[in-house]
Amino acid sequence: MDTKKFCRFSEEEIKTVLKKRMNEHRYEHSLNVAERAVFLAEKNGADAEKARFAGLIHDICKGIPKEEQLEIIKNAGIELDEDTLKSPALWHSVAGAVYCEHELGVTDKDVLNAVRYHTSGRGNMSILEKVVYMADLTSAERNYPDAEYTRNLTDKSLDEGIAYGVRWIASDLEKRGFPKGKDTEALLKEYENVTITE
């Protein structure tokens, strides 16, 4: 892939950066999300190259300490709302988008938003955002109890996959006592009438 279309670095350079910033498991996950994002992009009419690139870099800040994630966010002048502050699992997405823009030189807004919203989702996501969101939830190594079901459903219908995925995430957050946050709430609302047919 010619990553220089989207940033200042070659694919090899990006992969070296990723390996430095995350453990082996998360690196494998990143490769799997990139591959899955291409598949879902081709099926659903998103730009497959952008999907591969966004998938590859989506967790670029996941492996660094939480304090560093917050530091990146703060230094970019971003003020997190109360719910996001209470949800450390979301920080790497916000920090990731900043890192991609500032350190990798990514300028494509759709790619940056796909990274920014890959964990929370949000209302009115672009096709690329949806593809990366579901590629992350259904990448090859995912083995949570419903992973296989969610993967097959997403293969059949991206929207049904999202409807199932966001409901699952919302109930999991609730169980664990975390706020859903306005973005996940908006996605949940947007998909409340999507019927899962299988």
Ligand SMILES: [Fe+2]
């Ligand atoms: Fe992530």
Ligand SMILES: [Fe+2]
């Ligand atoms: Fe991920």
